[in-house]
Amino acid sequence: MSEVSISDYLQTHLKRGDGQPMNRQIYQLLRDGILGGAIGAGLRVPPSRALAADLAVSRNTVTYAYEQLGAEGYLEARTGDGTYVANTEPDMARLPAEREAAGTDGQAVLSGRGSRLLSGIGASAMQWGAFMPGIPDLTRFPHEAWSKLQQRHWRRADPRLLTYGDGAGYRPLREAIANHLRTARSVNCSPDQVIITTGTHQSIQLVSTLLGERGDAAWIEDPCYWGTRNVIRSSGLEPQAIPVDGEGMRLEEEAMRTPPRFIFVTPSHQYPLGPVMSLARRRLLLEYAARHQVWIIEDDYDSEFRYTGPPLASLQGLDQADRVIYLGTFSKTLFPGLRIGFMVVPAGLAPSFVRANSEMYRDGQGFLHAVLADFIQEGHFSSHVRRMRQLYAQRLRCLQGAIRHHLGGDAVTSGGDAGLHLVLGLDDGADDVRISEAAAAEQILTRPLSAYYADPGTARKGLMLGYAAVPEEQIDTLFKALARVIRRGGGLATA
Amino acid sequence: MSEVSISDYLQTHLKRGDGQPMNRQIYQLLRDGILGGAIGAGLRVPPSRALAADLAVSRNTVTYAYEQLGAEGYLEARTGDGTYVANTEPDMARLPAEREAAGTDGQAVLSGRGSRLLSGIGASAMQWGAFMPGIPDLTRFPHEAWSKLQQRHWRRADPRLLTYGDGAGYRPLREAIANHLRTARSVNCSPDQVIITTGTHQSIQLVSTLLGERGDAAWIEDPCYWGTRNVIRSSGLEPQAIPVDGEGMRLEEEAMRTPPRFIFVTPSHQYPLGPVMSLARRRLLLEYAARHQVWIIEDDYDSEFRYTGPPLASLQGLDQADRVIYLGTFSKTLFPGLRIGFMVVPAGLAPSFVRANSEMYRDGQGFLHAVLADFIQEGHFSSHVRRMRQLYAQRLRCLQGAIRHHLGGDAVTSGGDAGLHLVLGLDDGADDVRISEAAAAEQILTRPLSAYYADPGTARKGLMLGYAAVPEEQIDTLFKALARVIRRGGGLATA
Numbered sequence: 001m002s003e004v005s006i007s008d009y010l011q012t013h014l015k016r017g018d019g020q021p022m023n024r025q026i027y028q029l030l031r032d033g034i035l036g037g038a039i040g041a042g043l044r045v046p047p048s049r050a051l052a053a054d055l056a057v058s059r060n061t062v063t064y065a066y067e068q069l070g071a072e073g074y075l076e077a078r079t080g081d082g083t084y085v086a087n088t089e090p091d092m093a094r095l096p097a098e099r100e101a102a103g104t105d106g107q108a109v110l111s112g113r114g115s116r117l118l119s120g121i122g123a124s125a126m127q128w129g130a131f132m133p134g135i136p137d138l139t140r141f142p143h144e145a146w147s148k149l150q151q152r153h154w155r156r157a158d159p160r161l162l163t164y165g166d167g168a169g170y171r172p173l174r175e176a177i178a179n180h181l182r183t184a185r186s187v188n189c190s191p192d193q194v195i196i197t198t199g200t201h202q203s204i205q206l207v208s209t210l211l212g213e214r215g216d217a218a219w220i221e222d223p224c225y226w227g228t229r230n231v232i233r234s235s236g237l238e239p240q241a242i243p244v245d246g247e248g249m250r251l252e253e254e255a256m257r258t259p260p261r262f263i264f265v266t267p268s269h270q271y272p273l274g275p276v277m278s279l280a281r282r283r284l285l286l287e288y289a290a291r292h293q294v295w296i297i298e299d300d301y302d303s304e305f306r307y308t309g310p311p312l313a314s315l316q317g318l319d320q321a322d323r324v325i326y327l328g329t330f331s332k333t334l335f336p337g338l339r340i341g342f343m344v345v346p347a348g349l350a351p352s353f354v355r356a357n358s359e360m361y362r363d364g365q366g367f368l369h370a371v372l373a374d375f376i377q378e379g380h381f382s383s384h385v386r387r388m389r390q391l392y393a394q395r396l397r398c399l400q401g402a403i404r405h406h407l408g409g410d411a412v413t414s415g416g417d418a419g420l421h422l423v424l425g426l427d428d429g430a431d432d433v434r435i436s437e438a439a440a441a442e443q444i445l446t447r448p449l450s451a452y453y454a455d456p457g458t459a460r461k462g463l464m465l466g467y468a469a470v471p472e473e474q475i476d477t478l479f480k481a482l483a484r485v486i487r488r489g490g491g492l493a494t495a
Numbered sequence: 496m497s498e499v500s501i502s503d504y505l506q507t508h509l510k511r512g513d514g515q516p517m518n519r520q521i522y523q524l525l526r527d528g529i530l531g532g533a534i535g536a537g538l539r540v541p542p543s544r545a546l547a548a549d550l551a552v553s554r555n556t557v558t559y560a561y562e563q564l565g566a567e568g569y570l571e572a573r574t575g576d577g578t579y580v581a582n583t584e585p586d587m588a589r590l591p592a593e594r595e596a597a598g599t600d601g602q603a604v605l606s607g608r609g610s611r612l613l614s615g616i617g618a619s620a621m622q623w624g625a626f627m628p629g630i631p632d633l634t635r636f637p638h639e640a641w642s643k644l645q646q647r648h649w650r651r652a653d654p655r656l657l658t659y660g661d662g663a664g665y666r667p668l669r670e671a672i673a674n675h676l677r678t679a680r681s682v683n684c685s686p687d688q689v690i691i692t693t694g695t696h697q698s699i700q701l702v703s704t705l706l707g708e709r710g711d712a713a714w715i716e717d718p719c720y721w722g723t724r725n726v727i728r729s730s731g732l733e734p735q736a737i738p739v740d741g742e743g744m745r746l747e748e749e750a751m752r753t754p755p756r757f758i759f760v761t762p763s764h765q766y767p768l769g770p771v772m773s774l775a776r777r778r779l780l781l782e783y784a785a786r787h788q789v790w791i792i793e794d795d796y797d798s799e800f801r802y803t804g805p806p807l808a809s810l811q812g813l814d815q816a817d818r819v820i821y822l823g824t825f826s827k828t829l830f831p832g833l834r835i836g837f838m839v840v841p842a843g844l845a846p847s848f849v850r851a852n853s854e855m856y857r858d859g860q861g862f863l864h865a866v867l868a869d870f871i872q873e874g875h876f877s878s879h880v881r882r883m884r885q886l887y888a889q890r891l892r893c894l895q896g897a898i899r900h901h902l903g904g905d906a907v908t909s910g911g912d913a914g915l916h917l918v919l920g921l922d923d924g925a926d927d928v929r930i931s932e933a934a935a936a937e938q939i940l941t942r943p944l945s946a947y948y949a950d951p952g953t954a955r956k957g958l959m960l961g962y963a964a965v966p967e968e969q970i971d972t973l974f975k976a977l978a979r980v981i982r983r984g985g986g987l988a989t990a
Contacts, residue, residue, distance in 0.1 A: 035778075035813070067804055068804065068805060071771075071803070071804050071807060072774060072807050072808055073771075073773050073774025073775065073777075074774060086774065086775070087775065088773070088774040088775040088777075088778050089775075089778065090775075090778045090779040090781075090782040090783075091779070092782075094746075094748055094751065094779070095751065095779075095782060095783055095786055096751060096752050096754070096787070109706065109788075109844070110705055110706065110847055111704070111705060111706055111707050111708045111711075112708055113704060113708065113709070114704060114705035114706065114847070114851065117704065117705070117851055117854055117855070118847060118850050118851060118854065122850065122853065122854045123659065123662070123853045123854065123857065125661065127655075127658040127659040127660075127661070128654050128655055128658045135658055135659075138652075138654035138657040138658060139652075139654055141652065141657065143649050143650075143652040146649065147645070147646055147649035147650070150642070150645055150646075150649070151642055151645075151646065154638050154639075154641065154642035154645070155638075155642070157633075157634075157636065157638040159623050159633035159634055160622075160623055161832060162633040162636065162830040162831070162832045162833075163622040163623045163630055163633060163830065163831050163832055164618065164622040164630075164826075164831045164832065165622075165832065166620065166622070167618070198693060198834075198856070199856070199857055199859075200857075201855060201856050201857050202856065205855075209606070209608060209609060209612065209729055210605055210606060210609035210612070211604065211605065211606055211609065212606050213606045213607055213608065214608070214709070214731065216606075226854075227854070227857060230854045230855065231855065234704055234855055236709065236731060251589075253589055256589065256590065256591060257591050259591070276566075276568075278568050278583070279567060279568025279569060279581060279583040280568065280581070280582065280583040280584075280585075282568075282583075283530075283583050283584065283585045284585040284586070284589070284590075286585075287585040287587075287590065288585075288590055291590055292591070293604075308566070309562055309563065309566050310563060310566075312566060312567050313567055318530070331659075335657040335658065336657070336658050336659045336857075336859055337656060337657045337658055337659065337660065337859035337860055337861045337862060338657075338859065338860075339693075339857075339858070339859045339860050349604070352605055352609070352613060355613055355617065356609065356612055356613060358617060358618040359612055359613065359617040359618065359721075359722070359725045360612070360696060360700075360725065360726065360729060361693070361694070361696050361697065362618065362694055362695075362696050362722060362831075362834075363834070364694075364831055364832035364833065364834045365832055365833075365834050366832045367832060
């Protein structure tokens with residue numbers, strides 16, 4: 001192509017009146033011509049005045065395109081000698097021989113650890129509806145009060161709340177959380193030990209990275225929350241599934257002979273089965289951790305909701321040896337989309353955790369922290385939790401009634417004295433995954449218990465049913481429909 | 496201790512009128528006595544009626560304490576035979592021999608990777624003030640408009656915005672971002688390819704985990720953003736520092752012979768030095784990546800702010816082989832504390848990235864996403880960016896004037912045609928870390944350039960100066976003070 005033919009080329013390809021500005025069109029055509037090789041390196045482009053006249057556009061239009069192409073390296077001006085197409089063609093000789101081809105579609109290009117991450121059970125595609133476990137009643141969240149506090153903070157718009165965080169979180173929120181934990185959860189802590197995160201996944205990642213080496217063993221409960229297993233594994237630790245019984249994680253001599261680096265437990269309300277870890281088990285666990293420098297990670301995800309008495313004291317509050325790291329969240333007490341969790345670490349570790357949180361995640365959301373701090377300090381948090389505890393207790397009774405009514409008094413349930421869900425036992429021969437899918441086809445959300453075990457083949461079968469977000473008047477009808485699906489799908493476990 | 500002496504013990508230790516309720520005191524004293532061994536296992540506790548009479552408290556008070564102690568496992572009721580202290584003492588014989596002792600203080604107990612994470616330069620302790628680099632002017636953020644949009648969404652309080660996310664982010668926000676990227680950044684993408692994250696750190700972690708195996712090589716620019724290096728390393732990749740020149744990352748034959756898994760670049764505005772990657776380099780990089788199945792991660796952190804012409808087209812827009820993953824953030828255009836970033840991945844990879852995002856982080860913040868989507872769609876975003884571009888350009892000129900004025904026309908600066916900071920060159924013999932510390936002692940925040948290099952010993956020396964958030968009228972005075980510190984601290988680089 002010559003200088004003249006650039007002008008011809010543009011005249012042929014420009015589309016007048018198609019809405020795209022002429023300067024962008026000229027830019028785009030020249031760019032594509034150069035990249036595609038139609039306009040060769042070293043070619044001189046017409047002077048802007050001449051090209052503008054040829055195309056019957058203003059000179060500014062051409063200048064804009066030339067300047068942008070110049071800034072992006074397509075054209076180069078040679079002083080006193082016009083403007084040329086730059087030589088930007090890659091020098092193939094410099095490139096080593098090709099690697100064997102691989103597609104970019106689907107899971108084919110994922111790393112091994114990436115594929116493993118996506119291979120097990122994970123988050124449900126649906127996060128709102130009966131009987132989705134683990135979701136509080138979001139329609140009851142006091143959004144007027146929240147919105148008012150938000151407005152108050154945004155009127156001030158303090159720049160320090162809008163910039164990056166300091167790794168620890170907004171100080172008054174740390175104080176509010178420490179106060180709450182001391183009184184409501186018997187946690188031993190000062191605000192300095194509280195670190196705000198975006199949730200339990202981030203807390204687990206921090207602990208795993210800061211205190212564990214790649215390949216270190218981490219005991220997890222079997223069954224357990226899928227997120228704990230996924231995050232531990234993607235952090236390079238080796239999860240070891242330890243069976244759970246009616247007193248929580250079973251601590252047997254065989255396993256105890258080789259102390260792991262971490263033990264992840266849900267002592268207040270084992271997830272997903274529900275038992276409380278017995279005091280004897282707690283004391284044994286703490287003694288073991290102290291002797292062998294094991295870190296105990298206490299995930300206290302929903303213990304504010306206990307229906308048979310006041311909440312039970314935390315494991316952390318019993319620890320004399322600084323071996324427990326306590327994890328909490330506002331996902332169940334307020335709403336999951338808030339994405340605010342927290343951890344309580346031994347005082348000596350707090351500065352390292354604060355810094356690592358900032359290095360790994362660059363924290364922020366000072367404005368959200370500030371709103372939440374006021375929400376707690378002005379009493380909205382505890383009154384909301386109190387109201388929800390009563391409401392969820394009613395709904396739990398209602399669901400238990402529906403289960404008896406539609407499945408008979410022999411139906412086995414567990415975990416129903418605390419939290420937001422219960423487990424309905426199914427017969428060992430039942431396929432809880434299929435039953436759960438069949439229910440989902442009728443818009444009834446459940447999760448299959450077996451999928452939470454390390455080995456679903458030998459796992460107990462059941463359905464996890466969330467009741468907190470289901471209005472009482474709908475529970476019976478919805479459960480009746482679910483009962484039909486269960487009966488069609490196979491045997492029901494009986495006592 | 497006998498049944499009678501439990502009553503005596505409580506009578507001795509109870510503190511009447513000290514504010515703590517009697518039921519909590521009884522609970523606490525019995526609990527501590529049992530844990531400490533003063534009250535032995537198997538002991539029968541007095542009947543609640545008898546103890547209440549002894550202590551002159553209501554029976555409910557005692558019942559409360561007994562019930563809580565029962566629920567937590569300290570006491571056990573034997574049917575028809577009163578209540579006993581449970582045996583919860585750990586059986587020492589079951590515990591294996593002790594591991595050698597280690598403290599829990601300070602960094603001593605951190606893992607190797609944890610210590611490495613904290614060993615380099617990281618986030619500054621101060622995130623607001625002149626001349627902190629990388630911070631936009633937070634006082635100019637249109638907070639009334641933002642607050643109104645927030646109120647609108649909270650009035651509706653749609654539960655689907657309050658629950659967990661779906662891994663991808665709120666659909667209308669993905670659409671708004673895709674529109675913006677197509678027009679303003681020449682990114683080729685559909686909304687399906689856009690994944691919302693909490694920022695670039697999370698985006699990098701996701702990419703590293705999903706597409707890289709532990710130990711895979713990742714080229715990073717030298718110097719580069721500390722966060723990229725930290726996150727890559729904590730994700731198990733091996734960063735390899737590749738020098739940067741005036742055209743961006745230097746692609747030399749020696750290094751190219753062994754293709755890495757990833758190449759992390761900042762082509763629009765190299766961080767922290769400022770050069771734009773030349774077109775020739777871009778085309779070579781893309782060709783190399785296509786041939787060798789290398790992933791290019793384009794971190795486009797602040798290119799909306801370009802002062803010498805319209806923003807330059809993205810590298811992603813040039814890619815024909817689906818090898819570029821584009822990362823963006825609202826930290827520089829809106830405010831860092833927002834913690835919303837995004838990534839654009841090849842269409843075939845999007846479903847895996849969406850799922851992995853949910854598995855690894857449990858996303859949410861639908862309400863923030865919704866507010867931001869409206870903010871963009873209603874034009875607030877682009878008008879804010881336009882206003883800030885003009886404002887920052889003025890401040891940049893003002894800072895450049897102050898540099899000439901106080902240090903003379905020979906002072907070397909770079910990176911000042913885009914972004915939120917420039918680099919003031921210092922003499923090779925100068926100690927930029929010490930100079931930065933001395934300036935901080937006078938409340939002037941800077942960051943030392945050498946700390947951003949893989950090897951600070953052989954690094955170029957300089958100070959990174961952010962100007963975006965410093966009011967024009969203060970720039971000269973503040974820089975004058977900084978110039979004094981620089982002169983005291985050693986030589987200034989001259990052209």
